[in-house]
Amino acid sequence: MAGYQDHYAGKTILVTGGGGAIGSNLTRTLAELKAGTVVVVDDMSAAYEWNIPSLPNVLLVKGSITDEVVLKRAFAMRPEVVFHLAAFFANQNSIDYPARDLETNGMGTLLMFQYAQLAGVERFVYASSGCSIYGSGAPLPLKEDFMSMHLTTPYQITKMLGELYANFFWHHYDLPVVKTRFFNSYGPGEVPGQYRNVIPNFIFWALSGLPLPFTGTGDETRDFTYVGDIVDGLLRAGYDEKAIGQEMNLASGRETKILELAEKINDIVGNEAGIQRAPARVWDTKKRLLASVDRARDLLGYEPSMDFDKGLDITITWFRENWVKIKRDAEFPPGSSSAVQGVVVKSDASDAA
Numbered sequence: 481m482a483g484y485q486d487h488y489a490g491k492t493i494l495v496t497g498g499g500g501a502i503g504s505n506l507t508r509t510l511a512e513l514k515a516g517t518v519v520v521v522d523d524m525s526a527a528y529e530w531n532i533p534s535l536p537n538v539l540l541v542k543g544s545i546t547d548e549v550v551l552k553r554a555f556a557m558r559p560e561v562v563f564h565l566a567a568f569f570a571n572q573n574s575i576d577y578p579a580r581d582l583e584t585n586g587m588g589t590l591l592m593f594q595y596a597q598l599a600g601v602e603r604f605v606y607a608s609s610g611c612s613i614y615g616s617g618a619p620l621p622l623k624e625d626f627m628s629m630h631l632t633t634p635y636q637i638t639k640m641l642g643e644l645y646a647n648f649f650w651h652h653y654d655l656p657v658v659k660t661r662f663f664n665s666y667g668p669g670e671v672p673g674q675y676r677n678v679i680p681n682f683i684f685w686a687l688s689g690l691p692l693p694f695t696g697t698g699d700e701t702r703d704f705t706y707v708g709d710i711v712d713g714l715l716r717a718g719y720d721e722k723a724i725g726q727e728m729n730l731a732s733g734r735e736t737k738i739l740e741l742a743e744k745i746n747d748i749v750g751n752e753a754g755i756q757r758a759p760a761r762v763w764d765t766k767k768r769l770l771a772s773v774d775r776a777r778d779l780l781g782y783e784p785s786m787d788f789d790k791g792l793d794i795t796i797t798w799f800r801e802n803w804v805k806i807k808r809d810a811e812f813p814p815g816s817s818s819a820v821q822g823v824v825v826k827s828d829a830s831d832a833a
Contacts, residue, residue, distance in 0.1 A: 484719035489514040494559035496520075496545055496592065497566035499527030501670035501680075502607070502662070505707045506563060506714055508533040513715075519557050521545060526569060528809055531669055545588035555595045561718045564592050565607040567639075573675040574635035585638035593649045593657075603656050603724075605717045606646050610661035610729050610771055611702075612636035613643065621772040624661070624727050643727060656724045658717040663731035663771050667707030667791060668798035672810045679704065679792075682742055683799050684810055686751040692742040693758035701735040701768045706786035716780035723779055731771035732784045744789075748796060 493510050497503040498520030504527075510518045517537055523544040532540060539557070543550030545566050567585050568574060574581035589606075596604045612635060615628025631637050649655040670676060672684035682692050713730035717723045742755050776782035799806060 484716050485513050487719045488561070488715070490516045491560045492517045492519065492557050494519045494521065494554055494557070494562045496522070496562075496564050497527070497607075498522050498540075499524060499529065499532050500565060500569075501667065502665055502707055502710055502714075503527075503563075503565045504531045504533065504669045505667065506565070506711045507538060508535070509711050509715070511535045511537050517557060519554050519559060521550060521554050521566065526673075526675070528671060528805070530805055531671070544584070545592055546583055548591065551591060551595050555599050558599065560602045562592070562596050562601050562604045563607070563714060563718065564589065564604065567607070568635070570609075570675060570677075571612070571633040571635045574633050574638070578634040581634040581638055585635070586641055589638075589642045590645055593645055593655065597649055597653045597655045601655075603658065603718050604646075604649075605658045605660060605714060606642055607714075608643050608659050608661045608727070609636070609639045610663045610731060611766075611769060613640045613661065616766050620768060621733070621770045622729065623772045624729060624775050650725050658723040658725075659727035660714060660717050661727060661729045661731075661771075662710060663703040663705050663729065663769065665705050665707050665710050667795050669707065671806055674812050678702070678738065679741070679745075679795065680799075682745045683749070683796055684806065686745050686749045686753075687796075687799060687803070688807075689751060689753055691753040691756035692746065692751075694739060694742055694755045695758050695760045696738060696767070698737065698739040699767065700738045701770065702738060702741075703731045703734065703769045703771045704736050704741075704788065704791075705730065705732045705784065706788075706791040709784040709786055713776060713780065713782045716776075716782055720780050726775070726779060728776040728779065728782075729771040729773055730776060730782065731773055732786075732788070733771060733773045734788070735768065735770045736788060744792065745796075748792065 488510055493515050495503055495507050498507045499522035507518050520540045541554045568581045614622050615630045618626045643659050646657045646659050650657045666679040670680040672680040685692055710730050
């Protein structure tokens with residue numbers, strides 16, 4: 481194994497949001513790298529226990545990062561490395577529930593920094609959002625030094641707030657923080673739903689024989705990043721000393737058109753329902769997204785390697801293998817902003833995504 485992978489053997493690692501798509505994949509990888517204990521903190525508000533790997537060195541502390549009783553229990557395990565992925569996700573959700581967004585992404589993140597500082601952790605890796613904090617006017621490819629105050633959702637604001645708190649704790653307390661900015665992650669582990677990402681939702685609708693809702697002109701792009709590449713970047717960020725105090729994009733460095741994505745997914749699963757025009761969302765002002773990964777490459781040796789088509793095939797296979805649970809737990813309420821108009825695709829009653 482590479483040195484950065486060996487680094488986690490025998491250590492106690494805390495992963496907040498460990499039941500989510502990225503968090504569950506990170507948890508599984510850490511457990512397989514023989515971490516002593518991987519402590520997962522997740523309140524299951526946007527995750528499912530069946531998605532957390534059931535392994536002897538994985539411990540679930542069920543609860544919110546805003547609950548200090550939960551944090552005291554988690555930090556009593558004396559974690560050496562913290563990966564803070566828990567968040568009130570994402571843009572439309574934060575518009576619908578701005579106070580909850582601020583409570584979780586603002587106060588919850590502040591509490592995490594405070595407890596980590598008091599515990600004297602070796603490294604604190606903060607999951608920020610490159611799709612959010614650059615604003616709509618940033619030149620492409622998006623580079624870490626560009627800053628914008630023109631943010632259009634509470635989620636974007638609180639993700640930036642988390643980075644500012646990271647700077648404070650690094651400068652004032654010497655807390656060894658690293659800020660990682662994710663771009664349009666996809667892969668096994670993400671249950672579709674009203675507030676989830678486009679790829680799992682497209683796959684779900686395609687497998688359900690429904691048209692895929694499309695809001696643009698056909699030229700809109702995103703930088704889709706396979707979850708395994710993000711996990712590799714996180715592991716490197718939790719190890720390399722050069723990363724401390726830095727912010728860096730974890731992305732694929734490639735643009736993919738949303739319309740081509742929809743057509744590709746329909747073709748792979750054999751969905752003949754095609755696409756369906758849907759109203760644009762007011763906050764969605766970014767027509768194109770493309771990240772530079774030069775800083776992560778230079779500092780961490782990060783090199784995204786997953787072929788996009790292969791990544792889609794792996795994700796669709798995961799959907800097929802877990803279809804009963806996914807169909808049970810995916811939720812698109814009537815009239816929701818992310819649902820196919822006029823179609824309610826929730827089947828059996830279950831936890832909301």
